Each structure stands twice: as structure tokens, then as C-alpha cells.
Amino acid sequence: MTQSAWLSILVMGVVSFVIRALPLTLIRRQIKSRFIRSVLYYLPYVTLAVMTVPAILHISENPMVGLVSLVASGVTAWFSKNLFLSAAVACIATLVMSIV
């Protein structure tokens, strides 16, 4: 595990660096394709959504825990736009739902 963890960390660092540095160094042209620019625009929203659901529903044995946490922090995000508040609501909702 330990060795593969370090190799994994190396891969994470290298891939992240190459993506960030490439447009500033070797490939210095604008992204002309409207399709590619559109894909890159939507990509983070889709990835984060897909990594949030269903994972949050499996946070506890009881899927209601994650569902309440999801809805509560989602509504908070819509109205407050505050990252920290939304995270705190997710934690508190999970805690409360796990206890009751």
C-alpha cells in the first residue's frame, strides 16, 4: 500500500502539473474549437455533481442521512453562495440524522 500510495501521489502531481503548465509552455495557442471550450466549461460542474451523488447517499447505512445532508447543503448553497456554510450544514445535517 505504502509504495503504491507514493506512486499514486507522483502520478497525481505529474498529471496535474502537465495540464496546468502545457498551455503556458509548449502549446501556447488559444483553444479555437467552440465545442472543446464548451466541454471544458461544463466539465467541472458535471464531475463534481457525479462525485457527490450517489457517494453522499452512501455516507451512512441509512440513505436518508445523506439525502437530508444533500438537500440541506444544496439549498444553503443556492441561497448563501457560502462554501463554508454549505459544508457546515452538510456536517450538521449528517450528525443530526445519524443520532436521531
Added chain:
Amino acid sequence: MQQTKSKIFLRGMRDGIPIALGYFVVAFSLGIHAKQAGLNWFQGYVMSFVTHASAGEKAGLISIGAGNTLWLLALFMLVANARYLLMSTALSQKIRPELSVWQRMVIGFCVTDELFGVSVAYPGYLDPAYLYGAALSAIPSWALGTALGIVAGELLPALAVTALSAAIYGMFLAVIIPPCRADKRLILVVAASLLISWLTDIIPAFAALSARVSGYESYRVIVLTVVISAAAAILMPHDEEVAQ
């Protein structure tokens, strides 16, 4: 001249402090997940120092936790971090053309959503010293937050860890939901992503697939991300430049 450079550097460091505070919280919640993926605090510190990307690191942790191959991990990192291509491309127009490749590589290393944000807000050509200052405040804080999140994950009782592990999802929602208010197409994209992703969890055929395919969860996120983003790009092309 030297005086001016160090002043710009210090101004960057100062502007990086609010970013650093936010990063600490995000990274701490990532640390909880890093602990669950089996990393120790030092591995978490190094991972966050070199990667410093919330979606990218969560992707990496899914992959590490599942024992995926390094190729799959690399592909997942590429998809989860691809948006930096847009930011770095925009930033390449914001720096002096004569800057050396070395400087450009360091600038590239420093690109995150927030550091990109303060960089494009810099008047005129971006002075690299400013970005380095901001990055020196922000990135170590990100790494430290991760390390402490891992330690907390080891020390706290299971209930507290479960509650804290929800934080990262609350943050992801706080990243993707507020922009929906300004760009209504995003409501459609986010809602479709959540719904389709949920369907893959309840349709029995996918459960059967997950039992047979090693690295299933990583492939699932990669395929859904690429397919849904491409569909959105075809149906609702996006025209604005990323730079403000």
C-alpha cells in the same frame, strides 16, 4: 527595482491569506477522505502540495482507495483537472511574452481556481512575483489542512468522521449550485448530472457491472463526466471567454 519586486511579492502573500483560510477548510475535509483512502498525514501533505485541486484530489482518492491502476488514476486526474487547460490558456495571455519557460512552469504549477482569479484581476501584465506570493500563502495552507484532516480522521470517533466526511460534498455543491443562478443552462446540466449519476446507483445492471469491472467507480465518473459535458456542449454551446 528589487524593493518593488519584494513589495509585489508581499502584496501577493497578503492577498493569498483569505484564499489560504478557505483552502484550509476544503483541504481539511479532503483529509478526512484521504484517511479513508488509506493515506497517512505525510502522504496527504505531499499529495495536496503537488496537486492542490479539490475535484482532482477527490478523484485521486477514489482511485487510490479502490486500488486502481496508475493508468486509470492518470486518466481520472486528466478528466477531473481538465478545466485548468482553460485557465492556463487564459493566463498565457496575461503574462509577458518574453517570460522564460522556467517561470512559465512555476506559474503553471500555481494555477488553481482562486489563484487564477486573483491573477486575472491583476492590473496589466501579471507580475509573477505577485502570483508566487499568493501561492506561497495558499498552497502550504491547503497541504497543512489535508494533513490535519487525516490526523483528525484518525483521532475522532466514527460518528464525527462520518459527519465531517459530508463536508466535501457540501463544498462541491457550493461550487456548482450558485453559478446556476446566473447561467440557467447550468441548472439543466447539474440536475441532469445528479439524476443520471443517481440512476447508475439504483439500476441493477450497473450494480452487476460494478461487481465485474475493476476500477468501476473511476470509469463511471470519467464516462459520465465526458458524455454529459459533451452532450451539454453540443446542445448548449458556450461562447464567453473564461477570463473576466
